[in-house]
Amino acid sequence: MKYETHKLCGVISSFAVGNIILSDVPVFKRVIFLIVISIFGGLGGTFPDVDAKNNNWNKIFGSIFKFRHRGKMHSLIPYIIVYLVIYNKILNNVHNHELLILYIIAISGFLIGVISHLALDIITVRGIPILYPFTKKNYSILNLRTEKHDKYISFILKMSVAIYIFNEVKKYK
Template structure:
Protein backbone atom coordinates (compact mmCIF):
# COMPACT_ATOMS: atom_id res chain seq x y z
CA UNK A 1 0.00 0.00 0.00
CA UNK A 2 1.05 3.57 -0.55
CA UNK A 3 1.78 6.00 2.28
CA UNK A 4 -1.42 7.96 1.78
CA UNK A 5 -3.50 4.79 2.14
CA UNK A 6 -1.62 3.90 5.32
CA UNK A 7 -2.17 7.40 6.70
CA UNK A 8 -5.89 7.23 5.98
CA UNK A 9 -6.06 3.71 7.45
CA UNK A 10 -4.27 4.78 10.64
CA UNK A 11 -6.61 7.71 11.19
CA UNK A 12 -9.67 5.59 10.38
CA UNK A 13 -8.70 2.82 12.82
CA UNK A 14 -7.82 5.53 15.35
CA UNK A 15 -11.33 6.98 15.06
CA UNK A 16 -12.86 3.51 15.39
CA UNK A 17 -10.70 2.77 18.43
CA UNK A 18 -11.63 6.06 20.03
CA UNK A 19 -15.32 5.46 19.27
CA UNK A 20 -15.47 1.98 20.71
CA UNK A 21 -12.61 1.53 23.20
CA UNK A 22 -11.37 4.84 24.60
CA UNK A 23 -13.95 5.65 27.23
CA UNK A 24 -12.72 9.00 28.53
CA UNK A 25 -13.32 12.11 26.46
CA UNK A 26 -10.23 13.80 25.10
CA UNK A 27 -9.53 17.53 25.10
CA UNK A 28 -7.91 19.25 22.10
CA UNK A 29 -4.24 18.58 23.04
CA UNK A 30 -5.01 14.92 23.84
CA UNK A 31 -6.83 14.53 20.53
CA UNK A 32 -3.89 16.01 18.62
CA UNK A 33 -1.39 13.76 20.42
CA UNK A 34 -3.53 10.63 19.91
CA UNK A 35 -4.20 11.17 16.20
CA UNK A 36 -0.63 12.29 15.61
CA UNK A 37 0.55 9.02 17.14
CA UNK A 38 -1.97 7.07 15.01
CA UNK A 39 -0.61 8.79 11.91
CA UNK A 40 3.03 8.19 12.86
CA UNK A 41 2.28 4.56 13.76
CA UNK A 42 0.56 4.02 10.43
CA UNK A 43 3.74 5.04 8.59
CA UNK A 44 6.36 3.66 10.99
CA UNK A 45 6.54 0.02 9.76
CA UNK A 46 7.80 1.21 6.37
CA UNK A 47 11.00 2.41 8.00
CA UNK A 48 12.38 -0.80 6.48
CA UNK A 49 11.97 0.75 3.02
CA UNK A 50 14.42 3.62 2.33
CA UNK A 51 12.14 5.05 -0.39
CA UNK A 52 9.11 5.33 1.89
CA UNK A 53 7.99 8.53 3.64
CA UNK A 54 9.41 7.27 6.94
CA UNK A 55 12.52 5.81 5.32
CA UNK A 56 13.39 9.11 3.65
CA UNK A 57 13.21 10.92 7.00
CA UNK A 58 15.36 8.38 8.85
CA UNK A 59 17.57 7.33 5.94
CA UNK A 60 20.49 5.85 7.89
CA UNK A 61 18.25 3.78 10.17
CA UNK A 62 16.07 2.78 7.24
CA UNK A 63 18.99 1.58 5.12
CA UNK A 64 20.36 -0.41 8.07
CA UNK A 65 17.03 -2.11 8.76
CA UNK A 66 16.52 -2.78 5.04
CA UNK A 67 19.96 -4.35 4.60
CA UNK A 68 19.79 -6.45 7.75
CA UNK A 69 16.16 -7.56 7.73
CA UNK A 70 14.67 -6.70 4.32
CA UNK A 71 11.27 -5.19 3.51
CA UNK A 72 8.07 -6.31 5.27
CA UNK A 73 9.82 -8.58 7.73
CA UNK A 74 10.57 -7.50 11.31
CA UNK A 75 8.79 -4.13 11.08
CA UNK A 76 5.66 -5.86 9.77
CA UNK A 77 5.47 -8.46 12.53
CA UNK A 78 4.03 -9.16 15.95
CA UNK A 79 7.61 -8.85 17.23
CA UNK A 80 7.66 -5.19 16.11
CA UNK A 81 4.33 -4.51 17.83
CA UNK A 82 5.73 -6.00 21.05
CA UNK A 83 8.95 -3.98 20.69
CA UNK A 84 7.04 -0.70 20.25
CA UNK A 85 4.76 -1.63 23.17
CA UNK A 86 7.79 -2.31 25.37
CA UNK A 87 9.61 0.88 24.29
CA UNK A 88 6.55 3.07 24.83
CA UNK A 89 5.94 1.44 28.22
CA UNK A 90 9.14 3.12 29.38
CA UNK A 91 7.66 6.57 28.60
CA UNK A 92 6.55 8.65 31.53
CA UNK A 93 4.94 11.95 30.61
CA UNK A 94 1.51 13.52 30.48
CA UNK A 95 0.31 11.82 27.28
CA UNK A 96 2.27 8.55 27.44
CA UNK A 97 -0.77 6.25 27.23
CA UNK A 98 -2.26 8.17 24.31
CA UNK A 99 1.06 8.02 22.42
CA UNK A 100 1.38 4.30 23.09
CA UNK A 101 -2.20 3.54 22.08
CA UNK A 102 -2.02 5.73 18.97
CA UNK A 103 1.27 4.23 17.78
CA UNK A 104 0.01 0.67 18.26
CA UNK A 105 -3.31 1.40 16.53
CA UNK A 106 -1.44 2.94 13.59
CA UNK A 107 0.97 0.01 13.33
CA UNK A 108 -1.88 -2.51 13.41
CA UNK A 109 -3.67 -0.61 10.64
CA UNK A 110 -0.48 -0.67 8.56
CA UNK A 111 -0.06 -4.42 8.98
CA UNK A 112 -3.71 -5.10 8.11
CA UNK A 113 -3.44 -3.02 4.95
CA UNK A 114 -0.15 -4.58 3.82
CA UNK A 115 -1.64 -8.03 4.44
CA UNK A 116 -4.13 -7.10 1.70
CA UNK A 117 -1.36 -6.83 -0.91
CA UNK A 118 0.06 -9.47 -3.26
CA UNK A 119 3.28 -9.72 -1.26
CA UNK A 120 1.65 -9.89 2.17
CA UNK A 121 3.68 -9.60 5.38
CA UNK A 122 5.84 -11.82 7.59
CA UNK A 123 3.57 -11.44 10.60
CA UNK A 124 5.39 -14.14 12.59
CA UNK A 125 8.94 -13.00 11.76
CA UNK A 126 11.54 -14.56 12.15
CA UNK A 127 9.39 -17.41 10.80
CA UNK A 128 9.34 -16.76 7.05
CA UNK A 129 5.67 -17.58 6.48
CA UNK A 130 3.96 -14.78 4.55
CA UNK A 131 0.47 -13.78 5.64
CA UNK A 132 -2.03 -12.15 3.32
CA UNK A 133 -5.78 -11.93 2.99
CA UNK A 134 -7.46 -14.29 0.51
CA UNK A 135 -8.52 -11.27 -1.55
CA UNK A 136 -5.47 -9.13 -2.25
CA UNK A 137 -4.40 -6.34 -4.56
CA UNK A 138 -1.39 -4.66 -6.11
CA UNK A 139 0.05 -1.58 -4.46
CA UNK A 140 -0.98 1.66 -6.24
CA UNK A 141 -3.75 -0.12 -8.17
CA UNK A 142 -7.34 0.95 -8.74
CA UNK A 143 -8.32 -1.53 -6.02
CA UNK A 144 -6.11 0.36 -3.55
CA UNK A 145 -7.86 3.57 -4.56
CA UNK A 146 -11.18 1.92 -3.77
CA UNK A 147 -9.87 0.78 -0.37
CA UNK A 148 -8.68 4.35 0.34
CA UNK A 149 -12.09 5.73 -0.60
CA UNK A 150 -13.85 3.21 1.64
CA UNK A 151 -11.53 4.17 4.52
CA UNK A 152 -12.27 7.88 4.04
CA UNK A 153 -16.02 7.22 3.95
CA UNK A 154 -15.74 5.00 7.03
CA UNK A 155 -13.81 7.69 8.90
CA UNK A 156 -16.42 10.31 7.96
CA UNK A 157 -19.22 7.99 9.08
CA UNK A 158 -17.51 7.33 12.43
CA UNK A 159 -16.93 11.05 13.00
CA UNK A 160 -20.57 11.79 12.15
CA UNK A 161 -21.66 9.03 14.52
CA UNK A 162 -19.48 10.46 17.33
CA UNK A 163 -20.76 13.98 16.85
CA UNK A 164 -24.46 13.26 16.41
CA UNK A 165 -25.08 10.01 18.31
Protein backbone atom coordinates (compact mmCIF):
# COMPACT_ATOMS: atom_id res chain seq x y z
CA MET A 1 0.00 0.00 0.00
CA LYS A 2 1.06 3.58 -0.52
CA TYR A 3 2.19 6.03 2.17
CA GLU A 4 -0.98 8.11 1.95
CA THR A 5 -3.25 5.06 2.33
CA HIS A 6 -1.31 3.87 5.37
CA LYS A 7 -1.42 7.32 6.96
CA LEU A 8 -5.14 7.72 6.25
CA CYS A 9 -5.93 4.28 7.65
CA GLY A 10 -3.80 4.98 10.75
CA VAL A 11 -5.66 8.22 11.41
CA ILE A 12 -9.10 6.73 10.77
CA SER A 13 -8.59 3.54 12.77
CA SER A 14 -7.07 5.33 15.78
CA PHE A 15 -9.86 7.93 15.67
CA ALA A 16 -12.49 5.19 15.52
CA VAL A 17 -11.01 3.22 18.43
CA GLY A 18 -10.47 6.45 20.39
CA ASN A 19 -14.04 7.52 19.77
CA ILE A 20 -15.29 4.24 21.26
CA ILE A 21 -12.88 4.22 24.22
CA LEU A 22 -13.38 7.91 25.04
CA SER A 23 -17.17 7.98 24.69
CA ASP A 24 -17.67 8.89 28.38
CA VAL A 25 -15.04 11.66 28.45
CA PRO A 26 -16.31 15.28 28.54
CA VAL A 27 -16.44 16.92 25.10
CA PHE A 28 -13.47 19.32 25.39
CA LYS A 29 -11.07 16.64 26.68
CA ARG A 30 -12.46 14.14 24.20
CA VAL A 31 -11.69 16.43 21.26
CA ILE A 32 -8.12 16.98 22.51
CA PHE A 33 -7.62 13.26 23.08
CA LEU A 34 -9.06 12.39 19.65
CA ILE A 35 -6.69 14.85 17.99
CA VAL A 36 -3.72 13.33 19.84
CA ILE A 37 -4.68 9.71 19.14
CA SER A 38 -5.32 10.53 15.45
CA ILE A 39 -1.97 12.30 14.97
CA PHE A 40 -0.08 9.42 16.57
CA GLY A 41 -2.24 6.94 14.64
CA GLY A 42 -1.12 8.58 11.40
CA LEU A 43 2.52 8.36 12.49
CA GLY A 44 2.11 4.72 13.51
CA GLY A 45 0.31 4.00 10.25
CA THR A 46 3.42 4.94 8.29
CA PHE A 47 6.14 3.78 10.69
CA PRO A 48 6.53 0.11 9.63
CA ASP A 49 7.77 1.34 6.23
CA VAL A 50 10.74 3.03 7.91
CA ASP A 51 12.77 0.16 6.45
CA ALA A 52 11.81 1.08 2.87
CA LYS A 53 14.39 3.02 0.86
CA ASN A 54 12.11 5.77 -0.44
CA ASN A 55 9.86 6.77 2.44
CA ASN A 56 9.10 9.97 4.28
CA TRP A 57 10.72 8.78 7.53
CA ASN A 58 14.08 8.41 5.78
CA LYS A 59 13.67 11.81 4.14
CA ILE A 60 13.37 13.37 7.60
CA PHE A 61 15.73 11.27 9.73
CA GLY A 62 17.97 9.57 7.19
CA SER A 63 18.13 5.80 6.80
CA ILE A 64 17.75 4.80 10.45
CA PHE A 65 16.76 1.16 9.93
CA LYS A 66 18.78 -1.05 7.64
CA PHE A 67 16.37 -4.00 7.53
CA ARG A 68 14.88 -5.70 4.52
CA HIS A 69 11.58 -4.03 3.62
CA ARG A 70 8.58 -5.95 4.92
CA GLY A 71 10.86 -7.84 7.25
CA LYS A 72 11.35 -7.19 10.97
CA MET A 73 9.42 -3.92 10.94
CA HIS A 74 6.31 -5.72 9.67
CA SER A 75 5.94 -8.06 12.62
CA LEU A 76 3.46 -7.31 15.37
CA ILE A 77 5.48 -8.89 18.20
CA PRO A 78 8.27 -6.24 18.54
CA TYR A 79 5.69 -3.44 18.60
CA ILE A 80 3.69 -5.11 21.37
CA ILE A 81 6.85 -5.62 23.45
CA VAL A 82 7.97 -2.00 22.96
CA TYR A 83 4.42 -0.77 23.72
CA LEU A 84 4.32 -2.72 26.99
CA VAL A 85 7.78 -1.46 28.04
CA ILE A 86 6.90 2.17 27.28
CA TYR A 87 3.46 1.80 28.90
CA ASN A 88 5.09 0.40 32.04
CA LYS A 89 7.69 3.22 32.13
CA ILE A 90 4.96 5.84 31.77
CA LEU A 91 2.82 4.27 34.51
CA ASN A 92 5.76 4.19 36.91
CA ASN A 93 7.25 7.61 36.15
CA VAL A 94 4.42 10.02 35.30
CA HIS A 95 2.51 11.19 38.34
CA ASN A 96 0.31 13.86 36.76
CA HIS A 97 -2.97 12.07 35.97
CA GLU A 98 -3.89 14.19 32.91
CA LEU A 99 -0.40 13.88 31.44
CA LEU A 100 -0.42 10.13 32.09
CA ILE A 101 -3.67 9.75 30.16
CA LEU A 102 -2.32 11.89 27.29
CA TYR A 103 0.84 9.76 27.02
CA ILE A 104 -1.13 6.52 27.08
CA ILE A 105 -3.49 7.84 24.40
CA ALA A 106 -0.51 8.88 22.24
CA ILE A 107 1.30 5.53 22.42
CA SER A 108 -1.99 3.68 21.96
CA GLY A 109 -2.73 5.74 18.85
CA PHE A 110 0.72 4.89 17.50
CA LEU A 111 0.17 1.15 18.11
CA ILE A 112 -3.29 1.28 16.52
CA GLY A 113 -1.72 2.98 13.48
CA VAL A 114 0.96 0.27 13.27
CA ILE A 115 -1.72 -2.43 13.49
CA SER A 116 -3.69 -0.74 10.70
CA HIS A 117 -0.54 -0.69 8.56
CA LEU A 118 0.09 -4.38 9.14
CA ALA A 119 -3.58 -5.14 8.44
CA LEU A 120 -3.36 -3.37 5.07
CA ASP A 121 -0.12 -5.12 4.12
CA ILE A 122 -1.31 -8.59 5.15
CA ILE A 123 -4.13 -8.36 2.58
CA THR A 124 -1.66 -7.90 -0.28
CA VAL A 125 -0.20 -10.67 -2.44
CA ARG A 126 3.22 -10.29 -0.84
CA GLY A 127 1.93 -10.46 2.74
CA ILE A 128 4.03 -9.85 5.84
CA PRO A 129 6.02 -11.89 8.39
CA ILE A 130 3.51 -11.07 11.15
CA LEU A 131 4.97 -13.72 13.52
CA TYR A 132 8.63 -12.78 13.13
CA PRO A 133 10.96 -13.69 15.00
CA PHE A 134 9.20 -17.04 15.46
CA THR A 135 8.97 -17.53 11.71
CA LYS A 136 10.10 -15.55 8.66
CA LYS A 137 7.17 -16.84 6.63
CA ASN A 138 5.04 -14.15 4.97
CA TYR A 139 1.32 -14.46 5.64
CA SER A 140 -1.30 -13.08 3.26
CA ILE A 141 -5.06 -13.09 3.77
CA LEU A 142 -6.14 -11.75 0.37
CA ASN A 143 -4.35 -11.29 -2.92
CA LEU A 144 -4.73 -7.56 -3.44
CA ARG A 145 -2.12 -5.70 -5.46
CA THR A 146 -1.07 -2.23 -4.33
CA GLU A 147 -0.89 -0.77 -7.82
CA LYS A 148 -4.33 -2.16 -8.67
CA HIS A 149 -6.33 -1.96 -5.40
CA ASP A 150 -4.76 0.90 -3.40
CA LYS A 151 -7.12 3.53 -4.85
CA TYR A 152 -10.17 1.38 -3.99
CA ILE A 153 -9.07 0.89 -0.39
CA SER A 154 -8.36 4.61 -0.08
CA PHE A 155 -11.82 5.36 -1.51
CA ILE A 156 -13.49 2.97 0.96
CA LEU A 157 -11.63 4.60 3.86
CA LYS A 158 -12.67 8.08 2.74
CA MET A 159 -16.28 7.01 2.25
CA SER A 160 -16.29 5.47 5.73
CA VAL A 161 -15.21 8.82 7.16
CA ALA A 162 -17.86 10.67 5.15
CA ILE A 163 -20.61 8.30 6.32
CA TYR A 164 -19.42 8.59 9.92
CA ILE A 165 -19.40 12.40 9.79
CA PHE A 166 -22.82 12.44 8.12
CA ASN A 167 -24.26 10.23 10.89
CA GLU A 168 -22.64 12.36 13.62
CA VAL A 169 -24.02 15.59 12.11
CA LYS A 170 -27.47 14.00 11.83
CA LYS A 171 -27.45 13.34 15.60
CA TYR A 172 -27.27 17.05 16.37
CA LYS A 173 -30.06 18.22 14.05
